[in-house]
Every structure is written in structure tokens, then in C-alpha cells.
Amino acid sequence: MKKISILVPAYNEEEVLEALYQRLGKLANDNKSYEFEFLFVNDGSRDKTLEIIQDYAEKDQRIAYVNLSRNFGKEIAMIAGLDHVTGDATVIIDADLQDPPELIPQMIKLWEDGYDDVYAKRTSREGESWFKKASSRLYYRLLQKATHIEIQQDTGDFRLLDRRCVQALTQIRESQRYTKGMFSWIGYNKKEITYDRDQRLAGETKWNYPKLINFAIDGLTSFTTAPLRLSSLLGGVVSVAAFVYIIYLVVRTIFFGTDLAGYPSMMAVILFLGGVQLLSLGIIGEYIGRIFNETKQRPLYFVEEYHHGKTDKKTR
Ligand code: UDP
Ligand code: MG
DSSP states (O other): OOEEEEEEEESSOTTTHHHHHHHHHHHHHHOTTSEEEEEEEEOSOSSSHHHHHHHHHHHOTTEEEEEESSOOOHHHHHHHHHHHOOSSEEEEOOTTSSSOGGGHHHHHHHHHTTOSEEEEEEEEETTOOHHHHHHHHHHHHHHHHHOSSOOOTTEEEEEEEEHHHHHHHHHOOOSSOOHHHHHHHTOOOEEEEEEEEOOOSSSOOSOOHHHHHHHHHHHHHHHOOHHHHHHHHHHHHHHHHHHHHHHHHHHHHHHHOOOSOOHHHHHHHHHHHHHHHHHHHHHHHHHHHHHHHHHTOOOSOOEEEEEOOOOSOOOO
């Protein structure tokens, strides 16, 4: 019997776990031809999330969990989960039921048809502000222009991955992870399905604008060096313009003498150049920061406890 692992990163999700567990249980009951493993990654929750999961695990053999030593963020929680799943295929799903588990049978079917990565693209984004949608659209267009890897817009982490995709992803040990890009980067046979994304069932989103902006910068800097190229280009253009202006000044001084006016234009040039320099330094700094973080080669996370479900087959 083939085994499907359902990977759920969970951070302060006590309010939704019961409903999630019900829906997942129903999924397993409706698909008896597969064995299921529900792997929860408790990402340092400060509420009762861990206790609830432990409770389920005691009664239910299908439940496995990884308890991380602190909150590491969803990207790291996902790789921790991928390191521990044992299924032939793995479905990554949010705890808050924004991704309907009812789509999973359809994913499994496509997987059986030979696809390695069946990802769910959302056709609607309920409960999100106009501004969030617009900035997200703009960002993806930009990112897509800057990198040659196709990054799927409106696609979250809700997807089914064949074991070889999982193995590929676990080999990528970058600490500042942009998993969304990695899914594309590893390649393999992809298939898209669409769905309406629901609102979060209960509890609160862990995202805020500072976090989103960080995530966006991580996405850009981990998948393209185009900003570096851009800053060199900008530097080039500004230098050429400055050179032309210098010639103009010299010629003007020779033929018309000097006048002491010109304070505003001088200030404008100084401020503009200063701005361009700071911007370029900032961009270089972003990449140096990444180099710094990656050269430390720290482990991505620490596990407090790993409890594996007692299903009969251990495939990895
Ligand atoms: N999550 C996590 N660690 C974090 C933040 C979030 O494991 O530090 C999990 C969270 O429990 C949920 C998923 O990541 O299962 C998505 O989080 P959220 O619903 O807050 O994000 P959104 O749906 O708003 O993008
Ligand atoms: Mg959510």
C-alpha cells in the first residue's frame, strides 16, 4: 500500500487543530486504499498546540510530530517536516484550513498519473485587502522578469510532492529559504490544479507587512542577482551623464567664465549621487548578508522531540 504523508507546519494553531484533525481523518477514511501519515511540525508554539498534537498522537497511530526547539518560521518548519516524512508522496498543507484537504484525492490521482509535483493555484483570495493583492501581483511580475526560473503566482505551499521531489528539496540546505522558488528550481513533472482559497478558520495570520517585505527580499536575492546588475547599470548611466555634464561645464567656463551661482544644481547632483551610492551599497550588502548567513553553515533547526507514527511500513 502506498503511503501519503500530510505535512502540517503549525505555530499557535490550537483553535483550528480539532477541525483540521476531523477533516484529515475524513480524508483518510474516504481513501482507504492509501496509508496516511499526518506529520505535524510544531514550530515553537506558545499555546496548547503541542499538547493537543501529543494528545492525538497517543490515540492515533497515524499521527507523527516534530517539535522544534523554538519558533523558526514556516520556511524552516517545512524543511524540518520534509526531513521527517516517510510517505511515497507528501502533501504540504496549512493548519488553518485555508487549503481544503478535499483537494488531496485529486492530487493523489494526478500523482498516480505520473506527475511529481501537483500544486494548487488559488483563483480567489478571500479576505485579503486590495493593497495586498496589488502589491503581490506587482512583486511577482518583477520577480519573474528578474529570474529565468518560472515562479508560480498565486500558488502557496499547498501541493503534493513525490518522494524524489522531497529528496531534492531536503538536499537544499540554504538557511534563508524561499521554498516557493525551490519548488520550481528543482524541476520535475509539474501539474497545476485550481481552487478557491478560503479564509482562515480561526486564529490569526502570522504575516504582517515587515515579514512580507523580508520574504519578498529573500525571494529576490535568493533567486537572482539581477539587482546587482541593475546597480552596476545605474552606476554606468549616472557616470556617463556626469561625464557629459562635466564637459558642458568645462566648455561653458572656457567661453563664458565662471559665475558663482549653481548651488541648487550642485546640491541636486550631490544628493542624487549620494542616493545612488547608498542604494547600490545596500544591494551589495543584501548579498553579502546572504553570503555571511550561508557560510556559517549552521544547522537549519533543532528538534526537541520527534515522535513517529507507528505505521507498519517505514519507507525512508
Ligand atoms: N507557520 C509556522 N511558523 C511560523 C508561522 C506560520 O509554522 O512562524 C504556519 C502556520 O501555523 C500555518 C502556516 O504556516 O499552518 C501558514 O501560516 P498563516 O496562516 O499565518 O499564513 P497565511 O495563510 O496568512 O499566508
Ligand atoms: Mg493562513
